[in-house]
Amino acid sequence: MSVVGLANQTLTTPWLIDVVDKFTSMVPDDVCACVRDIYRRNVRRNDRLFAQLEEAVAAMNDRGVTPVLLKGAATLATTPYGRRGVRLMADLDVMVRPEETERAVAALTAIGYEIPDRSRSAGQRWYVELNRSCDVGAIDLQRSAPGPACFYRDFGHAPDHCRLAQLGRGTAYIPTPTFQALMLIIHDQFQDYGYWLGDIDLRHLVELRDLNYSAGGIDWAELTSQVSGKLMRNALESQLLALAELLGVDVPLSLRSRFIPRLQFVRRLMQARFPVTRVPLLAITVLDLGNYRREAAIEYASKRSHGSWSMPSADTLQFLLGKAVGVRAGKV
Template sequence: MSADRRILSVLCRALEGTVPQEPDWAALLALANRTLVTPALAAALHGNPAVPDEVQAFLTHIAARTVRRNAMMERQLAEAVQALSSQGVVPMPIKGAVVLAAHPAGGADRLFTDLDLMIAPGQATLAGMILGEIGYRSTAPSAAPATGRNFERSSDAGGLDIHYRLRSFDHWPGFAQLAPFCTEATLHGASVLMPSPSLQAAILIAHDQLQERDYWRGLIDLRHVLDLRALVTATGPLDPATLAALFPGGRARRALATQLLTLRRLFGIEAVPGLETGLRPRLQCARRFRQIGRRRTMRWLTAATLLLDPPAVRPRPDTAQNWRERAQYGKRMFYAPKPNKV
């Protein structure tokens, strides 16, 4: 077992509250910091007598800073949904925003970097005007303009991303397609649509596996795996019908199965009991752990995955342009992984 893989295993056990004998605390904390799970580690090891005093002091400091940041993010979320809802725009919190909405006290065990809200495309102009009235300015979008807009204010801890449809999924579902998987709720006195736990999980999985290309590159976003663990632990197994509707088959279903297998391998969590995974997802899951700490191995296995299970490219009339896009997409697969992944 490589040193990086061994440290990941130790970190996962620590995230469950278990402190191994004579751990390499420097390496453990370095990996926790890199994968953005230090707040979760602080919560898991709080008050544990096996943790050295200097490590506990560091974790306590991180937890306190996380509480302050999350309180700022909570106020930002409350102001945004109140402003939108007051003008008839009912937002759907997704990704980290729905976690913050479901646990309004914020807390110290999860770091929030930005806020994501989904709205109906027909309300895009109105939403932009409303956010402008409370001080937001639009920034260059990180995706195609048809999928949403990004906003920011200098006074906030993080940005605010407005989505009209989710390019995380191959079929780019919009507000109308996802609303049936939500329930009407009140958040800080504002009307919102709260995604079901299974929809929350599906969006996280699709974001990492398909949009961020982790399925092909074999990378693990540990913070999001912890989110999945928290969802299943709190609400029980995910709904197979919801997952089947959002991951209808083929590549998407294999990407889903790979992430659920990764959750089971890291934390022993069975998100969908009796899930039929197939050979490819099992191989992809095994590949993820084999390549940890081995950059050259990752490149070779990424190339093999691209050949055997190529990503989707949205259809275009120009076939040559289609292939150029596919080639450019494949080229990006070999860039250095984001610093928050293993």
């Protein structure tokens, strides 16, 4: 029951179908029935999401827009039908070029989508959420990859790391497994603040494992060669260390042996086992504060010196403390 409870907490329950099918005689009947029912329901839900994605891509193509599918949308488009039900998905993440955003929004509203939410200020990351009452998930339209732009500056344009794929009567860009891995890591570690908070997103670790075993797999040399800055290197290796230690993925030893990533991994395990340690272990964030400030200064061309060490601001500490003690879906 602890395994099922952890799977429910981390949104990985459908992946237990592999255990249930392989070890049916060793798993209690009620657990088998529960996992199979959840898996069947998720297959039906993801089938509807796939049909929704095909329709949306075709509508944008009709307006001259070829979108890039991100995260779950990319996984949905490339996963064999027999494996489509293992991933729980909340929405469809789609990226378009800045000059294509108005056409993309017009294409989607023309087929019935409404806009319940969108970015409000010029300094905020641009996004538009679109949904319809007949669908099981929203479309999250973006014009940049997830997370701070400074972490992608050596990768160039996203379509350069994608292939064109047919979806029904439409076409979309699908990122390579290596680029998908980079986006998942940046999303977890920085957009979701996992690196600062010491969270483990097991669902995304399982996705990284599956990406590595997919056709082409993750090119470790390419992944690391495109990473610039000490902060991103520490975050990347922290995630790869967790991938190797928790899921047995054969990550090169050179990418899981440095001190700060190993310290972060120990911290993550400690917090998962003993949640009361989450607040005191926030102190570990200061190890990379100087790296963050230097790299943010490069990104925003700030003239202010960020090289010297100092404590985080009171607002930053309050924000991180609130996240550390709050309940975050899918995180441990």
